[in-house]
Amino acid sequence: MSIEVHELVVFPGPDGSAGNPLGVVLHGGTVDAADRQRVAAALNYSETVFVDDPASGAIQIFTPATELPFAGHPTVGTAWLLAREHAPIAALRPPAGTVGVRYEPDVTWVTARPEWTPVFDFRQLPSAADVESHPQPDRGHVYVWAWLDEKAGTVRSRSFPVDLGINEDEATGAAAIALVGLLGRRLEIHQGVGSRLIANPTGDGAVELGGRVAAVRTFAFDGR
Template identity: 35%
Template sequence: MRNYDVLDVFTDRPFAGNQLAVVHDAEDLTDRQMQAVAQEFGYSETAFPVPPTDPAADYRIRIFTPVTELPFAGHPSIGTAWLLGSRGVLPLGRATQQTARGLHRVVVDADRATLEGDTPVVGDYLDAGPPAAALGLYLSDVDPHAEAGVAGAGLDFTFLPVRADAVARAAPRVDLGEHVVGRGLVAVSFVAGVAHVRMFRATGGEDPATGSAALALGVWLADRGLLPGDGRHAVVVRQGEEVGRPSTLDCLVTVLGGVATHVAVGGRVVPVAQGRIRVPESS
């Protein structure tokens, strides 16, 4: 048996935000066992904190969806860092997390945590027509002030700028995955420093809150000239209302020469449940 915690991430109240299971004492579990546990929980991600293999790291996490392991993800990083800090495993303040992507700085506070993104990357610019159609939207729903395309800061996402009233109307078609580069397709309306987003996974389903997409969003906003200019900018990301789990993600974007040089995402974390789970057979 292994102890676990269930957390709601990017919210200030239970039964909102994005659900996360954190399974403890997992260093002796095999990949197959971790995958089976993640499938049993059925959340978008399950995190397994284990000892680091890099001496520069304070801890390491492995992150599994119900179908595969991810090299990096936002809400498991935020939730796990906060949980370890609340238990005294990590001191409050700065710490270094190790994932399959490498090392990332986290800052842990009493009720929240903040994660620094990977190196910002801007990918291809895209014709907005196919991703809009994949969401059941029309070209008239597309915001003409920015171009669709790919960006990332740990994981890549495809971004589609849409008018404010179109976000709630997005309804993904079964072929959505054919029009997505990276982890998912993000419909975004950005007005006065607030981004209303929905993230549809390429593998199917919609996230109530996606930290890695918020990091990538900061890179995309800077590249499209949607932030005021050089400097450090705060962007509030609203997500999850359409699936009944409203979430708030706080994104910080540092821009130099019109390019995002650093991004971070933070949010509050609420504990929801504790328990013990059986260890699956290893074969």
């Protein structure tokens, strides 16, 4: 079984570095539902997306260990890829619900609800240096953060979703949505080794999440 996989990087910094790798199978129907978790584990991206219907935006999202009802960088990346390979879309439809989509020249935006995100163990630390030096947890879903500039709303963060099969996530859109839900304000998040995420409250309980996306390669995966 040969599967065409698009590898993207989502939320790279202004210089194009860093960002979170993502695998997207645009022809999701080529992979049986029962095989998707195994394929995602073999690909070993933090998340892999299977697009079941480009027109309606129906998708499934898997980490190497489990399916997610919603995730941030997979929806931003998939929305960008569909616009490039098919046509711009107004919404994606993962199991959690309808995710609004809009496009700017350099930023792709999705709108989702904080209650769709996993339960994060948010830990605010005194400084960015404390975030940098935080040890790798051996369990849980820990997200450490500190203000870089509280007045400007800039944050330094790292994410350790160990229970999802990921030791450290380079850029975690769902956590950005959840943190904006908690704080109720716009944030620019500097995560991992250089990723940038922007998230804004919409005023109706939802959060808009945006960032850059870039294509890395398209390749055939043998399905094993």
